[in-house]
Amino acid sequence: MDGKPAVKVDSDSEQRQTQSTGSYRPGYELVAEQILQLIAELGLRPGDRMPTENELASRLGTSRTVVREAVKILSAIGRVRAQKGRGLYVADDEGMLGSSRWGSFFLPTDLDHVYTLFEFRRVQEAAASQLAATRATPAELRAIEAAADTCREGHVTGQRELFDRGDDDFHLSIAAASHNPFLVASVREARRLQLQSSIIGMHGTVGGHADEAVTEHAAIYQAIRDGDAEAAAAAAIVHLDKTLEDYRREIQRRVFG
Structure with missing residues (x-):
């Protein structure tokens, strides 16, 4: 990129690069991060056309094969x-708050960004849970409970994709039950950014917290069902704090072994 040394990546998309920390990352993950930086530097917005794969390869000093793998991510x-x-093209903005405003400064491998994202999620999901406890309809309560059950089933059966789908549905269902469209949009966008940090920054979903998460989901749901706004907010905060701690442990393990 302009003003920055290009990262040379072997044409083999599985080639791993050494970081200053001594850890290793696949070349296509590094290039995916560089493409995000380039989008921000060029000021591209949702719907804008991007450079071609060949142009990206030339600009980033890598091969088209690696660029293609990065684009898939x-x-x-x-x-x-x-x-x-x-x-x-830069993907269309699906949220009310917009990836053009959030995603332009969020880098999924910047640990400060990841930590501040969790800080924001802590605030928004506590608020969503608190409001859901006083506003959720019977149908919305059933949706929250069903999502928690899906998450539990995924954990018990070892089906990670099922767990992740239930987890996503659980948090979005609570946001929907808040009846606040701004909270719905912000919860959706924050979770999308967290997914980026997991896929690009952490090489996949961070594990180790699934068992606790199932229990924490149950506590949040019970408080919402009982109409206890204060308990619902507190349970949501406990859940987000423990999820962040899981990230911190995994980062510590990967960086320092």
């Missing part, structure tokens, strides 16, 4: 949209 997490025969 960014497409999967909703940051880039590839249109056959037309090229690459």
Whole structure:
């Protein structure tokens, strides 16, 4: 990128690069991060056309093969949209608050960004849970309970994708039950950014907290069902704090062994 040394990445997309910490990362993850930085530097907004794969490869000093793998990652997490025969585009903004405003400064491998994201989630999800306790309809309570059950089933059966789907549905259902569209949009966007930090920054979903998460979900749901706004907010804070602690432990393990 302009003003920055290019990272040379072998054409083999599984080639790993050494960081200053001594850890290793696949080359395509480094390039995915560089593409996010480039989008921000160029001031591209949702719907804007991006440089081609060949142009990205030349600009970043890598191969088109590695760029293609990086684009697959960014497409999967909703940051880039590839249109056959037309090229690459910054993905359309799906949230009211907008990835153009949030995603432009969020880098999934910046630990300070990850920690401040959790700090924000702590505030928003405590508020959403508190409001849901006083506003949730019977149908919304059933949706929250069903999502918690899906998450539990995924954990018990070892189906990580099922667990993740239930987890996502659980948090979004609580936001919906708050009847505040701004909270719904912000919860959705914050979780999307957390997914980016997991896929790019942490090489996959961080584990180790699933068993506790199931119990924590149950506590949040029970407080919302009972109409106890204070307990619902407190349970949500406990859940977010423990999830952040899981991230910190995993980072410590990966960086320092």
